[in-house]
């Protein structure tokens with residue numbers, strides 16, 4: 027099971043929407059109890075069709091590992107969007123020897139689905155539960171049902187640490203890829219044309 031704060035969840039979802047209809051992604055890091063504490067958004071470096079592919083460089087992977095190490099976190103893995111596809115790993119996704127895969131499906135664009143998988147031997151996958159907690163750590167929302175429930179596994183000290191980490195993460199966001207207003211307009215128009 028993974029736990030993510032509302033703040034980080036929103037950050038990822040904003041990135042997903044702003045890059046739509048292109049794939050985008052980044053790296054998630056956290057603690058051994060499955061709490062996602064670091065989000066490092068990346069530019070899509072795919073050389074092919076970025077509507078269908080998310081690519082990152084060896085340098086991005088290295089920066090992700092350095093980011094994790096700097097904050098004493100575990101490198102969980104890569105998240106990426108499927109602007110038109112379901113929240114399930116493609117064959118290509120499973121070829122990267124990742125322990126975990128995080129996929130955001132924008133099939134239903136304004137009702138995105140965020141899914142996490144453990145990758146097992148033989149490219150089998152096991153879907154992991156993800157919970158969103160609010161930034162005060164008071165309530166937990168089950169991502170599947172959308173229903174809030176009480177958090178009993180995040181102490182206030184842990185949340186304080188989390189807030190410090192989030193502040194650090196905001197600095198890392200300086201590298202965050204954004205389409206220029208012109209490109210964003212064209213991207214929106216082309217997606218409208220495709221769907222029309």
Ligand SMILES: [Zn+2]
Nearest residue numbers: 108115116119
């Ligand atoms: Zn994929």
